[in-house]
């Protein structure tokens with residue numbers, strides 16, 4: 396089988412309600428922007444994958460063609476090696492690896508997780524918020540999630556003053572003693588044109604200490620820069636709260652470094668952003684052999700979410716991140732390019748069981764939105 400062509404679609408979806416991401420203070424998001432790639436083959440099968448976020452604003456169709464056309468999509472390991480210079484000189488290549496798996500799964504007539512030895516059982520999910528909000532709004536959010544069956548919620552804690560976010564966590568803890576809480580500081584990477592003073596080591600430690608008091612905290616995520624292996628390790632030594640990170644690290648070697656330096660309790664590669672699906676499996680194996688937790692990041696568009704669901708299902712991961720912060724970030728706005736959004740049931744999410752990524756794209760909408 397040979398890849399014969401690459402198509403690129405630049406999608407801008409108008410969200411029904413705006414969204415104020417914690418990692419981009421002062422910004423009101425009204426569009427969900429995604430770069431979709433479709434790899435065509437001479438077998439009549441095509442594989443899809445997306446680059447979301449900032450990569451969604453780039454145009455690298457020519458580069459994609461240069462690296463992929465003429466190659467056998469089934470030879471994933473060697474193709475990932477071949478894509479390494481793309482990672483060096485251009486955009487990260489991981490989403491292309493996901494499209495290769497989509498082709499391989501469609502060719503075999505099986506979902507990706509099954510090819511990788513995983514199970515289609517529902518994966519317990521934590522509801523992942525994206526905004527910083529006040530106590531009343533968040534208590535209402537948690538009430539809704541708990542009534543839907545969620546047993547864990549992730550809050551955001553970004554910016555110069557974490558006190559209001561810790562107060563939110565404290566008040567939720569009082570009302571819901573058994574709910575597992577995660578806290579994401581989003582200090583691992585920065586957003587262009589947005590000025591946020593990164594936390595010092597002492598800032599991060601004081602947040603960790605407060606979370607210890609709040610109790611039943613699943614983890615503190617990205618309290619320091621994603622490359623601050625040594626600082627994260629020191630922090631981990633000084634607190635009982637598990638330290639998590641890795642969503643925007645690049646390739647399995649960064650995760651080897653986390654492990655080598657004792658930086659993290661919870662490894663969180665994202666199949667689309669950080670490692671691909673095969674690389675994510677390797678990180679899961681490393682986590683397992685070192686007694687660490689593996690909990691992939693999934694905050695992405697619908698295809699990215701689904702790619703990570705296959706990785707989660709293939710690795711028996713304990714928690715699936717379920718990005719949800721209505722009215723802005725809903726299954727519909729998150730998964731707009733899918734025919735049907737992926738919806739959690741009883742606080743758990745099942746990987747799609749169709750061939751490949753297992754989802755149908757809404758091609759009519761894609762053609763309509765394409766701004767390429």
Ligand SMILES: [Mg+2]
Pocket residue numbers: 579581616617642692
């Ligand atoms: Mg995060």
